[in-house]
Amino acid sequence: MRIKTIRNKTARERKARGGFSVTSLAELSNIERITGRIDAELERLGCGMKERALIDVVIDEICSNVAFYAYGGGSGPVTVRFMTEEGGRRVRLTFEDLGVPFDPLKNEEPDITLPAAKRRLGGLGIFIVKKTMTEVRYERRNGRNILTVIKDIAPAPGNKPEGAAKMPKGGPLGSLKEK
Secondary structure, eight states: OOBOOGGGTOOEEEEETTEEEEEEESOHHHHHHHHHHHHHHHHHTTBOHHHHHHHHHHHHHHHHHIIIIITTTSOOEEEEEEEEEGGGTEEEEEEEEOSSOOOGGGSOOOOTTSOGGGSOSSOHHHHHHHHHSSEEEEEEETTEEEEEEEEEOOBOTTOOOTTOOOOOTTSTTGGGSOO
């Protein structure tokens, strides 16, 4: 486990039971590293490329919004917690910041039937997050914005999560069939 100080614009990573967390300054330059760490774990779980790409877009969108808006032009930390559930078939990402209170789920959804030039600015990113994730929740607790996204994932064709048990020939009840 490497621990570096936020003051040096690097990150701090901690292992958590069933997952890990990464804390860094909410800056665009740190998004690639956060995404890379989560991608590595998703790949280890056997997550397909399409689902990894969707999750990458979500990480980019949420971390970008924190970087641009949470600290009113200043800088502050963002923590991304990664957890798996349902035997690795469900991923939970929790984004926490100490910025101004903001519930992105209360924003009016953009009218995607309009041409881009006629749409009001803002809201498209969280719209994409809500449409691509299984569940999205927001809460404000102890001076923190906490946005949780959950995505059900399936293994890529031909992939099994690391350490997954092999299915007996004939399915899960194959060994119980009469001969």
